[in-house]
Amino acid sequence: MLKNRKQGLEAISHIIAFIERQYGIKVTVLRLDWETALRNAFDLWAATEGYLIERTAEYTAAQNPAERAGGYIFAIAWCLRQQSRFLELMSSEIVLAAVYLANRNPRKKNNWQTPEGKINSWLNKQSWTTHQRSETPQLAHLKRYGCRAYALTTSYKKGANKSHKTDPRAHIGYLCGYESTNIYRIWIPALDKVMRTRDVTFDETVMYDQKAEDTSLLHQHELQQQFNEHELLMKEIDQEERPLDLRL
Known part of the structure; x- marks a missing residue:
């Protein structure tokens, strides 16, 4: 999770490196909205690296699939927060969990494949792939969140x-x-x-x-203290339950 918007450029460069190294996909075009944190420095970096930038029309969320995906993820995160009753300080962990679950949730636009299954299906068809990946996500390890x-x-x-x-x-x-x-x-x-x-x-x-x-x-x-207090309490109870002649 990003601590501030200025870390956006670094995050984008990291995800591009991950996509190219792990999936063998060469990124050539970057589509984004008019995020103010990604202006001059980002444009200079993209031009230096040779990326083509495509920006959506201002205030037009329909042209920005990333924004729609973000809304979907935050909807899941909201449900997780309500279920778990976690404190606000756990927000970043909740969002990461929402992404993990979203990648394993079937989507209609993917012909009811999960995002993880769809990318694995594509990778399995590539000639350079070194091993077959499962197109059905494993779910047995999932537990009730929170x-x-x-x-x-x-x-x-x-x-x-x-x-x-x-x-x-x-x-x-x-x-x-x-x-x-x-x-x-x-x-x-x-x-x-x-x-x-x-x-x-x-x-x-x-x-x-x-x-x-x-x-x-x-x-x-602390355990020893609790044990001692428990022993003392049991002795008091035992003393009260004894017959009067035995107490004397």
Whole structure:
């Protein structure tokens, strides 16, 4: 995600490089609207690189498929935000997840192929392709967006918890995105971080609730304190339930 509009030029150069390297497609024409952030510097760069620029008529969204696609993506993002109840600070992650899902959603204009399936179908027909790609996207790894996720801690995966058996083994987080069919992006509210992980278990019946007390990662001394408080409470209950003669 771009932090500001001035990063647009850098983003365009990156996506062109990706298309040419990964798909073998030579980009020659760039079509865009009259975005103010892409004017002089962009025109100079495009002329230097030899790209032909085609700009749409001002205030004419019908001529700008990218704008229509953006509207479609943000519609998905809005639904994900409502479902997950994530905070606004998670907006960039939500939009990235929306793009991931949109690329795996059939579209009428593609004869009900998914965008991922359509590009893979085209690549499979090219003489220079090195391997056949699946034209049907894998969906088995998709989970309810925003659901509770238990991601193993790094120390536990390294085996550092063997001598400290009361140390927490997992972060409590929430599914906020995908990087592949076996790598998930998990938001850990207590750490205010998003971690990439394969080792995660989901509970699709529980969603993020800002008002709920967060217990995502308790240190050993905190666990010990809770244990001591629990033991004290149980002793008090046990004392109250004893017969009077035994209490004396």
